[in-house]
Amino acid sequence: MTVRKNEKLIILAVALGTILNPLNTTMITVALPSIQKDFQLSSTDISWLIASYFIISAIFTPLIGKLSDIYGRKLLLLIGLVLVVVSSILAPLSPNMPVLLAMRGIQAVGTSALFPAGVGVIRNTIQHNQNRVIGTLAVFATTSAAFGPTIGGMLIQFGGWPVIFYVNLPILAIAIGLTILFIPKDRKNTCTSYKLDILGIILFSLFITTWMVFLLGLEKGVQIGVLMIAFILTVIFYIFEKRQSEPFINVNFFRKNLNVALIFGQYILSTVIFFAVLLSFPTFIQSVLGASSQMAGIVMLSLSIFAMIMTPLATRWIERKGYRIPLLISVLLGFMGVVLLFTVKDNAALVWIGLVLAVTGVSNGIQNIGLQNLLYTFIRVSESGIASGLLMTSRFIGNILASSIYGVAFASGMNVGNMSIMAIVLVVVAVVMVPGMLYVTKHEKKSRKNMV
Template identity: 45%
Template sequence: MKRKEMLLITAVALGTLLNPLNTTMISVALARLQEDFHLTFADVSWLISTYYLVSAIGQPLMGKWSDIFGRKKVFMLGLLLVTLSSSLAPLSPSFGWLIGFRIIQALGSSALFPSGMGMIRSQITSNQAKALGIISIFSSTSAAFGPSLGGLLLHYGDWQLIFLCNFPFIVASFLLAWKLFPTDPRTTGRAANMDWRGVALFSAAIFMWLLFFLSLAEGFSLWKLIVSVGLSFWLYRYELGQSNPFINVVFLRKNMNVTRIYVQFILTNIAFYSIMFGIPSYLQSVQGMDPQKTGIIMLSIAGFSVVITPLASRWIDQSGSKSPLMAGTTLVAVGSLLMLLIQDHASAVTIFLVLCVLGIANGFNNLAMQTALYTFVSKEETGIASGLFMTSRFIGTILSSSLLAALFGKHITTPHLHSMAWTCAVLGIMMLALTVWMPGGNVQKAGLSN
């Protein structure tokens, strides 16, 4: 791969890691934030859920904008918004202000993955699996490093450092993108051409589903379920009749391979983020570990994700996405069941080894699903497809925060952890079933350079 191509990939990678990294870095700081702002776990979970909500809406929105207005413009705008939020969040006078700045951060970082992926697919025509493997490490595996980095920052400072540590990544990505990204072609797109009613319906539906799932901690709310289902059906019927829809339901209905990948990615992220947020809180509340030791334990997931990703890339180049994905989904079920071995006062070694299995699963799943997706998507559809892919991630993370609020809302115990483990094991089995239905490996291998 040429030096210029590697630098371009680096520019995209440094930008795209900001969203997943900031998603999970704060997990180790939740206990500290509860103390500072006098909150319960259910209260502080809104800091997570609002970030997910805005990211779920922002990813396809910014993907659409990058296709209409230009990928370089949208990428640079995203970096500027992250700069603004990272500067102001440490100065938050109240929890409400902190949520507001996190919303700006989520919107800005949502622009980076779809516009960056569109740039890579248009500029790099060979060795795309390798390029996607690098981006996968930064856009997906970086989330696994969040708790470890957050624990280190809290050991030497306070939660404000979690926002300030974004600046080296922002500056490096900005300078490389400014120099290496080609100038956007002249476009005729306008903001008025956006399907704003579709955006509003999608936002309302996602928000109501979030309210419904978060309310499960206190009991089943029939009216919230009815409103959520009604808004989802209204969105589906409305988008069917649009010539330029925000959510292309016709495309999803006709291309069931893409739809299955999105569903599978939702299930993957319910399991992954339940573990990424649940385990740090459990280790500090039940096992009595400090943030630094918690971060070191969580490094097991990040480390094995990184080690496995290059191996998964070579495996995909040789045989396609299906076989690595079957390995990854199987390991989700196995690793989740191994969490049942964790008891009160468990040894750090036992917890570390169990999480290693889940780290290997994460390394396989992220890259294999990403490469499988682009098999069925043209270059022209990369922006919106990438945005919807990340929306699937954040729908999964929204559901994971709801699961954790239901299990850990008032207090955290080992039996609650085991309930989460059983839930994640069932999700792993469902993911494996979807993988079995996927077309064979040769199809995936041939499609990467489309």
């Protein structure tokens, strides 16, 4: 009865934790020019600052999901919140890049705990409308990501880049208080035995990091040795995980259906375009166009807010027309958006920049919700948990690839010429998405029929 009475406060506690990962992911994009200047960093260094966050998140999100099942959701939620507190206090005091990188790593571990542990809390304590509540958490996450650059841009005006870490503290104070007071104590799990795939985790970490090293090294040429190591580690990881009864990443899930694997691939490519644009434009607006961080944050809102607005609109559109037409139009809009990047010059009006970003935002908004919903038409209800985890991993991989593109394209500095180099890469990505989208939407009616 007490839990039912405190449901809204429990949901609020989880929601406040859930927003921290996407908020800190996008808020830092506006701070990159200041961080780069203060620590004399290259674009490659900045890429590692961003990508390391996603590599750690990709490793710890599924890991902590399983650990929370073993040791308790409330405990892991509190540990995650405390880690973010520590990093948010110490990161602004970083004297150099390695310390800042370490603090961001601690923050990534902490925020990685909050979503899986939080969803576990919801499933254990909220007895009705669980799917609606979890959907609301997704809206919280999307909203915080949308407003991240704007919040960061406005705060930097008053206290420089360190302020983007301090903004977490009031959110954390409320979340910790609500968690301690209102989330029920964990029940000891004695019914199920668990096995952590330690070697799988190590192999995943190694092959993701090695691919990152290879991609960031492309600016100096193709490193054959690193490429071979990355490829071998990937194959070893796949073979090893395929044979595990409780794998870290369920690779067998992809083998069941080519459509499922392609949807994850499309989601990765869609994320690459969106995050590469999100990552590069705050710096371009400040360094090339000479605008303030506050103005950069306002202009960047065009990208994220249109992506957010399109989510409910695309849902209704898909319900009426099916998946094929909306998703194909989204791909064409995505192609148009990256082609428009070639029109961005050093004398471009901020209004025009906003319009260019809006096109990419609309495209991503349709693809984000469309691909997620299309995925669930191809899988059984019992596989939803696996699919959700892999979808989140796909998003992290897309973010890592986008960080690599940023590092290579802007290795010699932020300018119009290098923006065109990034645009060329993204045009290729957009073109590759067209046949993939044609294929995955070709069988949508058949898949729906089979799922009934």
